[in-house]
Amino acid sequence: MSKLTLGPLFFHWKPEQRRDLYFRIADEAPIDCVYIGEVVCSKREPMYYDDLPEIIERLQASGKQVVLSTLALITSDREMAAIADRCGDEMMIEANDVSAISLLQGRPHITGPFINVFNEPTLDFMVRQGSVRVNLPVELPGTSIKTLAGMSPVETEVLVFGRQPLSVSMRCYHSRAYGLHKDSCQFVCETDPDGLAANQLNGNALLRVNGTQTMSHGYAVLLRELAELQAAGVTHFRLSPQVTDMVRVAEIYRSVLDGDLDAEAAEALLHNATGPVPFVNGFVHGREGMAWADA
Amino acid sequence: MRDNIPYMELVCPAGTPAALRTAIDAGADTVYCGFRDCTNARNYPGLNFDAKELREGVAYAHAKGSWVLVAINTFPRAGEVSHWHRAIDTAAECGADAVILADIGLLDYAMRTHPNLRRHLSVQAAASNPTSIDFYRETFGISRVVLPRVLAVDEVASLISRMKVEAEVFAFGSLGTMVEGRCYLSSYITGRSPSSDGVCAPAEFVNYREDGAYMESCLGQVVMNRYAKNENAAYPTPCKCRLVTNDNASYLFEEPVGLNAVSILPQLKAAGVTALKIEGRQRSRAYVGQVVTAFRTVLDALARGEPMPDAAGELHRIAEGGRETLSAYKKGWR
Numbered sequence: 100m101s102k103l104t105l106g107p108l109f110f111h112w113k114p115e116q117r118r119d120l121y122f123r124i125a126d127e128a129p130i131d132c133v134y135i136g137e138v139v140c141s142k143r144e145p146m147y148y149d150d151l152p153e154i155i156e157r158l159q160a161s162g163k164q165v166v167l168s169t170l171a172l173i174t175s176d177r178e179m180a181a182i183a184d185r186c187g188d189e190m191m192i193e194a195n196d197v198s199a200i201s202l203l204q205g206r207p208h209i210t211g212p213f214i215n216v217f218n219e220p221t222l223d224f225m226v227r228q229g230s231v232r233v234n235l236p237v238e239l240p241g242t243s244i245k246t247l248a249g250m251s252p253v254e255t256e257v258l259v260f261g262r263q264p265l266s267v268s269m270r271c272y273h274s275r276a277y278g279l280h281k282d283s284c285q286f287v288c289e290t291d292p293d294g295l296a297a298n299q300l301n302g303n304a305l306l307r308v309n310g311t312q313t314m315s316h317g318y319a320v321l322l323r324e325l326a327e328l329q330a331a332g333v334t335h336f337r338l339s340p341q342v343t344d345m346v347r348v349a350e351i352y353r354s355v356l357d358g359d360l361d362a363e364a365a366e367a368l369l370h371n372a373t374g375p376v377p378f379v380n381g382f383v384h385g386r387e388g389m390a391w392a393d394a
Numbered sequence: 395m396r397d398n399i400p401y402m403e404l405v406c407p408a409g410t411p412a413a414l415r416t417a418i419d420a421g422a423d424t425v426y427c428g429f430r431d432c433t434n435a436r437n438y439p440g441l442n443f444d445a446k447e448l449r450e451g452v453a454y455a456h457a458k459g460s461w462v463l464v465a466i467n468t469f470p471r472a473g474e475v476s477h478w479h480r481a482i483d484t485a486a487e488c489g490a491d492a493v494i495l496a497d498i499g500l501l502d503y504a505m506r507t508h509p510n511l512r513r514h515l516s517v518q519a520a521a522s523n524p525t526s527i528d529f530y531r532e533t534f535g536i537s538r539v540v541l542p543r544v545l546a547v548d549e550v551a552s553l554i555s556r557m558k559v560e561a562e563v564f565a566f567g568s569l570g571t572m573v574e575g576r577c578y579l580s581s582y583i584t585g586r587s588p589s590s591d592g593v594c595a596p597a598e599f600v601n602y603r604e605d606g607a608y609m610e611s612c613l614g615q616v617v618m619n620r621y622a623k624n625e626n627a628a629y630p631t632p633c634k635c636r637l638v639t640n641d642n643a644s645y646l647f648e649e650p651v652g653l654n655a656v657s658i659l660p661q662l663k664a665a666g667v668t669a670l671k672i673e674g675r676q677r678s679r680a681y682v683g684q685v686v687t688a689f690r691t692v693l694d695a696l697a698r699g700e701p702m703p704d705a706a707g708e709l710h711r712i713a714e715g716g717r718e719t720l721s722a723y724k725k726g727w728r
Binding site for chain 1: 498
């Protein structure tokens with residue numbers, strides 16, 4: 100049966116807002132697996148790490164698989180040591196940097212979407228390393244997803260809801276937008292729990308900045324495509340947390356995956372639930388990612 | 395390590411066979427090039443090599459003691475991997491001195507199929523810590539890593555002191571601000587990506603619109619920048635576009651500047667850098683000639699223990715639009 104997952108929270112939410120999200124997901128959402136952990140900026144980690152054991156316990160008690168996601172860019176010794184430490188734990192880890200793949204060699208782990216698995220030999224390699232599930236990069240067209248999901252001997256996962264991560268940098272654009280530097284950022288990213296809108300000069304929306312990460316303004320929404328992805332062999336479908344009712348989002352996707360709701364009706368419900376943010380699905384249709392292709 | 399390199403190896407762009415000869419004549423220790431298709435990250439019209447041109451280029455380079463590296467540094471699309479395999483086979487058959495690879499599947503293929511062909515890890519793999527670099531060395535036998543542009547000079551030094559392969563770093567040229575190999579901005583806007591198409595913001599999507607007293611540069615339907623009509627318009631690259639945040643228009647990611655690391659070459663040498671890379675396979679032969687000549691002069695002077703020669707000023711002048719940056723090498727850039 101198709102599994103629904105909640106990807107790692109990319110944004111820097113206040114600890115209480117973060118706890119609320121995970122507790123509600125634990126208690127109410129039809130989600131099978133929850134990824135937690137800081138992916139974007141290691142400076143944020145200490146601010147909510149105290150809560151992690153309780154969040155993990157609550158999620159596990161509700162029967163959900165819990166996976167710890169690593170940073171997508173690892174440069175400092177401190178970051179590397181923290182990852183190495185976690186890779187020694189019992190928990191399932193999602194590796195988002197090749198260094199984590201290396202540390203997890205030979206024990207079951209998950210390949211994250213920030214590792215470039217674009218083709219069959221690379222996917223095969225990850226499986227030989229011990230990957231039990233491979234997240235496919237958001238940029239992949241449907242043709243590649245189908246080929247990879249079809250041949251994969253392990254589970255495959257695709258992002259089907261939420262702002263798409265488009266790039267990662269050493270530079271913090273959030274700090275820069277507020278006239279600060281990364282090293283003295285005052286955690287300004289906390290002021291924009293939904294990311295900082297970065298619009299075109301004509302006022303049209305384009306991107307969202309989240310610290311060192313750049314994201315699509317629109318939500319990726321793959322609902323009409325779900326049946327085809329299921330048929331192609333994709334096993335896991337990822338929702339990325341946004342400032343919206345994620346329990347409701349999960350219910351809508353669960354209904355479509357189960358065949359209880361048709362995709363167009365689901366889109367209308369999702370629009371009602373999520374408000375004015377536009378939907379995009381261009382990448383999966385082999386087009387520009389910001390496009391909305393009427394599938 | 396080659397024994398005829400006095401200071402740091404100068405690795406220069408060869409977008410065409412003519413640029414290859416120009417770069418070598420101007421003093422390049424090494425040139426890098428790619429095939430005329432999506433297997434390399436500069437897949438632009440009028441550029442690159444076929445097998446015959448590569449074979450001739452290798453002969454020309456070897457006659458002058460220079461090396462030729464072949465960049466096969468995009469990520470093969472599922473179902474089309476054999477095309478990339480053939481590119482590696484061809485590079486080997488033509489006598490290339492190394493291939494520059496980023497994709498894990500391709501590294502695996504090259505190691506098994508052509509064990510004696512040197513493998514360099516492309517910047518597109520963005521290996522940014524000792525654990526990653528060690529992994530690529532142990533698993534795929536890489537001889538060199540091109541470091542991503544995320545580290546300050548002291549961090550470059552620290553990393554090199556803990557890795558067992560050569561380090562190549564970017565020293566000059568037009569470079570993006572995002573971590574390489576993981577940037578989907580171009581494909582988000584145009585549908586064409588550096589990852590598998592080998593292009594960023596391809597020219598066929600660039601257009602200019604007049605808007606009253608201003609000129610707008612656009613990529614596809616997206617406004618990248620706005621200029622007064624007498625102002626010089628920079629190429630509309632997504633990471634150097636002007637965006638509005640909190641009602642303030644700015645170069646949010648980076649100004650339209652070029653990297654110029656000539657002022658910190660001694661620090662890079664002290665950090666243990668083996669090779670300096672000049673970006674610009676899409677640039678004219680004249681540009682390549684000027685930049686390589688200036689770098690050759692600077693490196694030879696530094697090798698003799700002399701102070702920084704005047705040629706460094708030439709590089710300041712050539713740098714993109716006269717505006718240059720030390721980028722991530724300088725800590726405050728972050």
